[in-house]
Amino acid sequence: QITLKESGPTLVKPTQTLTLTCTFSGFSLSTSGVGVGWIRQPPGKALEWLALIYWNDDKRYSPSLKSRLTITKDTSKNQVVLTMTNMDPVDTATYYCAHSSPIKGLDYWGQGTLVTVSS
Amino acid sequence: SYELTQPPSVSVSPGQTARITCSGDALPKQYAYWYQQKPGQAPVLVIYKDSERPSGIPERFSGSSSGTTVTLTISGVQAEDEADYYCQSADSSGTSIWVFGGGTKLTVL
Numbered sequence: 124q125i126t127l128k129e130s131g132p133t134l135v136k137p138t139q140t141l142t143l144t145c146t147f148s149g150f151s152l153s154t155s156g157v158g159v160g161w162i163r164q165p166p167g168k169a170l171e172w173l174a175l176i177y178w179n180d181d182k183r184y185s186p187s188l189k190s191r192l193t194i195t196k197d198t199s200k201n202q203v204v205l206t207m208t209n210m211d212p213v214d215t216a217t218y219y220c221a222h223s224s225p226i227k228g229l230d231y232w233g234q235g236t237l238v239t240v241s242s
Numbered sequence: 243s244y245e246l247t248q249p250p251s252v253s254v255s256p257g258q259t260a261r262i263t264c265s266g267d268a269l270p271k272q273y274a275y276w277y278q279q280k281p282g283q284a285p286v287l288v289i290y291k292d293s294e295r296p297s298g299i300p301e302r303f304s305g306s307s308s309g310t311t312v313t314l315t316i317s318g319v320q321a322e323d324e325a326d327y328y329c330q331s332a333d334s335s336g337t338s339i340w341v342f343g344g345g346t347k348l349t350v351l
Contacts, residue, residue, distance in 0.1 A: 160340070162285075162342075169328065169342060169343075169344045169345040170277075170279075170285065170328050170330075170342040170345070171342065172330070172340040172341060172342055175338075175340065183337070183338050183339060183340070184339075185339070186243055186339060187243060219284060219285075226290065226291065227275075227287060227290040227291075227294075227296060228273075228275040228287060228290050228291075228330065229275065229277070229285075229287060229330070230287045230290070230296065232284040232285055232286070233284065234284055235284055
């Protein structure tokens, strides 16, 4: 059974760096083709894809946020970490991590974690 | 930047067929995926690779592709299908940059 769970601060101040951790079970990020992605959703708005890391450490970022994002993995801990620098109130959103299957796309999602950016 | 375009809303009566479209220039070359999201919940994959249905998803959900448009069809809509639906795909640059559509609110009248 694949599960994912996001963790991190619920409140960050403007200009600070956000660090979110996705802890997963039921699969290995060393399996060929597998990845973990991050997606966010501002309150009442649409989903926005942020980043993806693959089993071979290949990384992809949203072009509009690439300069602010870093995604890393720790295969031994079954964790993926996303950092976003220079946070702004417009970055207030629920942040999700999801398992990426080479065939089925984002087939398992975490419950999401709401991050509020406010002074 | 690459965009996927969806209608903001679709309304149908119970038992009717709902069709939600998603348009994008790269769709002839890239697979599309559809996600259902109910209020307060995480998205759920309902269609992958344009038209494949994951196990556990009712048969009334189907997907199709034609040129630059993909369509999610829900036949015999039920009240429980009321949700936001998002398409997702990748651009055609070969760099695997993913994108979501703006979402469609399905209302069951």
